[in-house]
Amino acid sequence: MSESGAAEPEEDAARRVATEARERVHFEEEALGFADQVYRVARRMVGTREEAEELVQDTYARAFRSWRSFTPGTNMRAWLLRILTNLNTDRGRKIQRTPDSQPLEEGDYYLANRLAAVEGEQALEQEQVVERLSQGGVVNALAELPHDFRDVVVLVDLGEFSYADAAQILDIPIGTVMSRLHRGRRILKQTLAEETLS
Amino acid sequence: MSDADCEKCEELLQGYLDRDLTPAEVAIAEGHLGGCEYCRRRYRFEAQLRRYIRTTATERMPAGLMAKLTELRGPTADGL
Numbered sequence: 459m460s461e462s463g464a465a466e467p468e469e470d471a472a473r474r475v476a477t478e479a480r481e482r483v484h485f486e487e488e489a490l491g492f493a494d495q496v497y498r499v500a501r502r503m504v505g506t507r508e509e510a511e512e513l514v515q516d517t518y519a520r521a522f523r524s525w526r527s528f529t530p531g532t533n534m535r536a537w538l539l540r541i542l543t544n545l546n547t548d549r550g551r552k553i554q555r556t557p558d559s560q561p562l563e564e565g566d567y568y569l570a571n572r573l574a575a576v577e578g579e580q581a582l583e584q585e586q587v588v589e590r591l592s593q594g595g596v597v598n599a600l601a602e603l604p605h606d607f608r609d610v611v612v613l614v615d616l617g618e619f620s621y622a623d624a625a626q627i628l629d630i631p632i633g634t635v636m637s638r639l640h641r642g643r644r645i646l647k648q649t650l651a652e653e654t655l656s
Numbered sequence: 657m658s659d660a661d662c663e664k665c666e667e668l669l670q671g672y673l674d675r676d677l678t679p680a681e682v683a684i685a686e687g688h689l690g691g692c693e694y695c696r697r698r699y700r701f702e703a704q705l706r707r708y709i710r711t712t713a714t715e716r717m718p719a720g721l722m723a724k725l726t727e728l729r730g731p732t733a734d735g736l
Contacts, residue, residue: 486729493725497717511721518725525730566666569705570698582697588708596712616710621676640670646709 485525489518492535499539499617502600503546503609513549517542536623543609543627569647572655591654599649607642614639661688665695673702 466474496517501510520541521528528537573590574582581587600608613624614635621639625632665688671677672685689696 482730490722490725493722494717497721498714501715502713507715507718511718511724514717514721515724515728519728522728522730566669566702567698570701573701574697579697582701585704587701588704591705591708593712596709600709600713615706616713618710621674636676643670647705 482525485528486522488534489521489525489538492538493518495535495617496538496542499612500542500546502597502612502616503543503605505601513542513546516545520545533623536619536627539613539617539619540627540629563641563644564648564651566644566647568644569651572651576655591650595650595654599646599653602649603642603645607638607645610635610638611642611646615643662692662695665689665692666698669695669699669702672699673706 493514497510497514500513500517501507504510504513517538521538528534570582573587577587577590581590600611603611609628610624613619613627614621619627621632621635624639625635628635665685668677668681668685672682677685689699
């Protein structure tokens with residue numbers, strides 16, 4: 459590949475254009491391979507299916523425009539989700555109470571304890587005991603999480619990203635990922651207990 | 657098994673499920689889970705709950721979205 463710029467022979471220039479085009483096509487195909495996984499995360503970060511579709515389309519439009527800023531060999535799924543969460547923040551999510559003003563949540567065993575209180579301690583032994591919590595209940599409880607918590611819970615527990623990837627995607631320290639995840643899961647279980655077991 | 661041990665186990669359980677504990681903490685958690693039915697039931701419940709949340713809250717990409725995304729590709733996508 460010539461680095462000489464103005465003096466670049468026509469043949470080299472043509473080869474360079476062709477190489478770049480191939481790299482771009484390769485990038486686009488790899489990115490499209492993650493579309494379903496990107497959508498699954500997007501769907502739980504916003505309220506409706508239509509919004510999720512729009513957000514994913516905006517994400518891919520931006521990714522295809524700025525494909526040169528992706529470093530080959532790094533985590534493309536995380537790179538796409540970084541674009542997506544930035545766009546989602548730009549969309550001006552409605553103002554919520556800040557996480558610190560949330561009431562102190564119950565402990566990690568809260569949901570299991572509530573279930574045991576309603577159904578008996580032995581119920582916890584059953585294979586399908588979680589199905590006592592309806593699918594709609596789970597989806598609603600996730601939707602009700604304050605968004606700072608929800609983003610982390612969705613990335614780690616649904617998207618199966620590592621703490622480190624989630625930190626990079628959301629541009630927050632890893633310790634913040636861990637504390638939001640921990641508190642987010644507790645709030646989620648509290649909501650599930652209140653909405654599906656009362 | 658004392659209540660303090662169960663409290664410690666409750667505190668470690670999420671990290672244990674995330675495989676994010678130090679070897680010393682893993683030893684504490686497993687040592688307690690081995691002898692405490694109360695915490696073991698809750699451990700199994702938490703593991704089951706995580707899988708359940710992941711599967712119930714996951715929605716596949718709608719038909720037609722892939723075609724829309726493909727249309728967003730650059731002009732070089734054809735003919736190579």
